Amino acid sequence: MQLIEGKKIAAQMKLELKTRVEAMKKRGIEPGLATILVGEDPASRVYVSNKIKACQELGIRSFHHPLPADLTEEEIIALIENLNADIRVSGILLQLPLPNKLSADRCVNRISPLKDIDSLHPFNIGKLCEAKSWNEILERQLFIPCTPYGVMILLDKYGIEVSGKNAVVIGRSNLGGKPVATLLLSRNATVTIAHSRTQDLPGVCRRADIIVAVIGKPRFVTKDFVKPGAVVIDVGINRTETGLCGDVDFDNVKDIAGWITPVPGGVGAMTITMLMNNTIMAASK
């Protein structure tokens, strides 16, 4: 078994991105990330502060907008419109989830697709869907959702062939399984999307050369899901009584898998770096 070390790759990428930001600044371009945090959700606060920290590390300007939970949708949209027009802001991050009464859809749809570094806007999702190949995605500088993007980078960095392979994605969420499937397809994998209604899920997964688990169920994927030598990518981050764990039962699977991502330190470690990457790309456009 070989470990896919997201943490190490993310650290390398950050150094590269830092150099890129410095070069851009010399050409008079300064990437800037606006973050919007509505309400006081503790987990969301941590996520946003980690993103701001990453900006500081890389020399990206950040504009933080902490807003009270009782703000109206119209007020959030007014702020978004201001940020759309602000040339110092290359990317806008609206931290989700929003407090209950607010529609994430209606707010996200008002973010300019050119500044939608989380790739949440339907226009950007549609563009990604339509792309005919991974090269087209990169050449046209389409926004790729951060976590799925991190998965693809990890496969690349470890030289794992995707084209022609059978990939099974477990889960079909809009931020997880669906974009992962879209990207694997763009890399010419034969992609199966499995989910809670799939019959004989272990059997379906045992046909996979590459398994990507994005389900949010602690240690759900065990060795009876895994063909010997398969690549196992664990996108899950679950908080349990014994600490963080993934959707894959790492200890149970590690001896049968050919490659495996740990949790923490695997895919999750890539997400913020890919957000920085998207912000820098948005600035360079």
Place this chain on the structure above:
Amino acid sequence: MQLIEGKKIAAQMKLELKTRVEAMKKRGIEPGLATILVGEDPASRVYVSNKIKACQELGIRSFHHPLPADLTEEEIIALIENLNADIRVSGILLQLPLPNKLSADRCVNRISPLKDIDSLHPFNIGKLCEAKSWNEILERQLFIPCTPYGVMILLDKYGIEVSGKNAVVIGRSNLGGKPVATLLLSRNATVTIAHSRTQDLPGVCRRADIIVAVIGKPRFVTKDFVKPGAVVIDVGINRTETGLCGDVDFDNVKDIAGWITPVPGGVGAMTITMLMNNTIMAASK
């Protein structure tokens, strides 16, 4: 083997739609379809004239705009903007392909997503992708591309269960395989997208309860692709020396399949009816 008769279903649906249009007119709403045909491509002319004929049959107003092939993109976009603003026009159909020098993308992106009855606009593709279920797609009145929509209606009308079934879609085009896969997933199928890079394609297909062929290769799918009793949906329309044929070798497959669509008279017969359905939905919004 049971035949899935698209032609028959389309005729029934047209009657229902005609009644719906009459009822709408009584409430003062008249659906209208604008068709834009650029250049003289004979096949495109036939397609557009069939769409106009269907409008006449159903009582839908049609506004045809035949344009010379040497028109500029700006001129086409100006027409599209006019049609976007025209309240008599509920749907805009830009017949593709466009003559070479014109960008279909740039033109399609200017069609109002509210009038995009072919569901070509990235915003609408993204909305469809994001929908969590078939019910959500219908309730939110999202635009569904016509041919994939026809596939789903045929499965419905013949009472074919999709949820929990293994579906293999052969082909990944933007108008064919990808939206078919999206819709089957919204109906809780376990969906595999196979294509030219798939290894052991017959073997992959033999696991399918439902096969949808959208590849554009005459009689490509033979009985070694088909599990006994499987549902075989043929989206292909290929012109050969011996006439029209599908992507499925009908005679070779018919005795092993449980259900099969013929070509012609199968999926293809549904497309224009679904376009009419989308136009009427756009008017009723």
